[in-house]
Amino acid sequence: MLIVGTVAGIVLVVLIVVWVVRRSDGRYRFRPSFEAACEVTVGGRRLVAYSGHRKVIRLADPAEREDTAVVMGSRTWIRTLCEVHVDGRPLLASGGRDGVVRLWDLENRGELVASLTGHRGWVYGLCTVRVSGRDLLASAGRDGVIRVWDPRDGRLVRTIDTGPRRGWIFSLCQVRTGGRTLLAAGHGNGTVTLWHAKSGRAALELTAHNRAVWALCEVSDGDRTLLATAGWDGVVRLWDVEAPQEVGAFTAGVGPVYALCQAEAGDRTLLVAGGDGPGTAVWDPFTGERAGNLGMDFAGLLSGHGWVRAACQVRPAQGPPLIITVGYDDGARVWDVAKEIGSPPPERRAS
Numbered sequence: 026m027l028i029v030g031t032v033a034g035i036v037l038v039v040l041i042v043v044w045v046v047r048r049s050d051g052r053y054r055f056r057p058s059f060e061a062a063c064e065v066t067v068g069g070r071r072l073v074a075y076s077g078h079r080k081v082i083r084l085a086d087p088a089e090r091e092d093t094a095v096v097m098g099s100r101t102w103i104r105t106l107c108e109v110h111v112d113g114r115p116l117l118a119s120g121g122r123d124g125v126v127r128l129w130d131l132e133n134r135g136e137l138v139a140s141l142t143g144h145r146g147w148v149y150g151l152c153t154v155r156v157s158g159r160d161l162l163a164s165a166g167r168d169g170v171i172r173v174w175d176p177r178d179g180r181l182v183r184t185i186d187t188g189p190r191r192g193w194i195f196s197l198c199q200v201r202t203g204g205r206t207l208l209a210a211g212h213g214n215g216t217v218t219l220w221h222a223k224s225g226r227a228a229l230e231l232t233a234h235n236r237a238v239w240a241l242c243e244v245s246d247g248d249r250t251l252l253a254t255a256g257w258d259g260v261v262r263l264w265d266v267e268a269p270q271e272v273g274a275f276t277a278g279v280g281p282v283y284a285l286c287q288a289e290a291g292d293r294t295l296l297v298a299g300g301d302g303p304g305t306a307v308w309d310p311f312t313g314e315r316a317g318n319l320g321m322d323f324a325g326l327l328s329g330h331g332w333v334r335a336a337c338q339v340r341p342a343q344g345p346p347l348i349i350t351v352g353y354d355d356g357a358r359v360w361d362v363a364k365e366i367g368s369p370p371p372e373r374r375a376s
Contacts, residue, residue, distance in 0.1 A: 059083075059351035062335040063106040066115040067093075067131045073339050073349045074117055074131075075357050076103040082119060084131065087349055087359045088341040096135035099127065107151035109162045109176050116176060118162055120148030126164045128176060139179045144168055150197030154208055154222045156182075163208055163222075165194035171210060171220065185225045191216055195256070198241040202250050203267045209252060211238025217254050219266065229269055234258050239300075242285035244310050246294040251310055253296055255282035261298050263310050273313050277306040286336040289346045290316075290363035297362070299333030299350055307366055317366030319350070320358065 059077040066072070067084065072093060076082040082096040082103065102122040109116050109128075116138065117129040124144040130136045146167030154163050154173065161182060165171045169192065171185040185208075187194065192213025199222070200207045206222045207229075215234040220227055236257035244251045244263075251272065255261040259281055263273040280301025288295040288307065295316055299305040304321040308314070320333075334352040341347065348360040 057332065057334045057352050058355060059357070060104055060334040061106040061119075062337045062349050062351045062357065063108055063117075064337055064339045065108045065117055065131060069342075071339050071341050073337065073357060074106050074108075075335070075349070075351045076106060076119065077334075077351075078102045082106070082117070082129070082135070083357075085357055087339050087347045087357070088344055090359055092356070094131075094135065096129055096131070098129075098135070098137055101125070104147065104149050105151045107153060107162070109153050110160050111176050118151050118164075118176070120144075120151050120164055120166065122147055124148055124166065124168075126151065126162070126172075126174070128179075139176070141172075141174050141179055141181075143172055143181060143184075144170070147193075149193070149195045150210070152197045152199050152208075154199045155206055156223050161222075163197055163199075165197045165210055167193045169194055169212075171197070171208060173208075173222070173225075183225045185220050187212070187218055187220075190214070191218065192237075195237050195239050196241040198243055198252075200243050200250070200252050200266055201245075207266065209241050209254075211241050211254060211256065213237045215256070215258075217241070217252075217264075229266065231264060231269070231271075233262055233264075234260065239281065239283045240285040240298075242287060242296065244287050244294065244296055246311060249311065253285050253298075253310060255285055255298060255300075257281045259300065261285070261296070261308070273310065275306075275308055275313065275315070277308075278302050278304070283334045283352075284336040284350070286338055286348060288338055288348050288362045290366065293363075295362065297336050297348055297350075299336050299352070301332055305333050305336070305350055307362060317362075319348070319360050319362070319365055 062075040084094040104121045107118045126141040128139040148166040150165045162174045173183040196211035207219045217231040219229040238256040242253040252264045277298035282300035284299040286297045296310045305319040307316045332353040
């Protein structure tokens with residue numbers, strides 16, 4: 026019994042030390058392996074692109090659970106990725122430490138096709154936004170300015186200065202509601218601002234969180250659209266932007282939330298929330314029910330899955346939609362959410 030107790034004590038101490046070091050703000054903090062992920066199309070296949078401080082972009086086929094290619098030319102720490110379509114051709118946009126937004130042609134061996142300059146400091150957020158029937162690219166970061174680009178020619182279409190008092194912009198997403206297309210920006214002071222994508226005019230400001238808003242996500246089940254926000258305070262909040270009002274809130278784990286992603290499981294629309302864990306939470310944003318967890322196995326916690334930094338959904342040609350999470354793991358982790366949470370088939374839920 027003494028030996029068993031000693032071993033258990035050692036294991037507990039090691040887990041506590043790892044948890045404390047990885048949450049530390051100081052110079053001993055371990056870097057996440059990967060901090061950005063998004064769905065991309067290459068050769069008609071739906072893949073995931075993921076990256077981080079290693080200055081390369083990896084492509085993987087989540088259905089096959091294998092890496093397929095590596096894009097080597099970024100030369101900087103990458104914090105955000107986004108797919109954008111130009112005349113039907115998919116390009117991958119990346120942004121990070123050097124403030125440059127780069128466009129990559131993955132169909133042509135990852136050729137760099139454009140470098141969009143103008144930001145001062147880190148770029149933390151990228152998203153596509155549809156304006157007048159065209160897909161444009163929005164970027165934002167440390168300088169607190171949203172820049173909207175035309176990816177066809179790299180032209181700067183619009184600049185939105187969100188003001189100095191709100192702090193850095195850590196997250197960015199498109200929100201479509203009431204016939205309007207808005208750009209939502211998550212700020213360092215805990216607020217979320219929404220802007221008319223076409224005109225650049227301010228639409229709304231939400232006093233959402235304590236400290237930084239790390240993640241934003243539009244969630245829609247076809248009948249209703251909500252904006253999910255999360256960040257340093259560990260609370261995920263749900264907003265009806267049209268009302269406008271907060272319609273729900275939940276705590277995903279024991280620490281900050283860095284990643285939000287819509288997940289389709291059968292006929293259910295769910296929300297995945299990842300951060301400092303333990304595990305990754307799956308919620309039904311329309312009922313407020315916690316649907317389950319991802320990565321709560323002991324091996325997942327030891328590998329670093331408890332510290333998720335990005336998540337996205339990939340829809341393979343065959344099989345169910347898959348959720349991809351990245352963070353302190355050595356690679357991307359793939360989840361069939363319906364299988365993981367034991368989601369019942371539609372006919373059973375309908376009864």
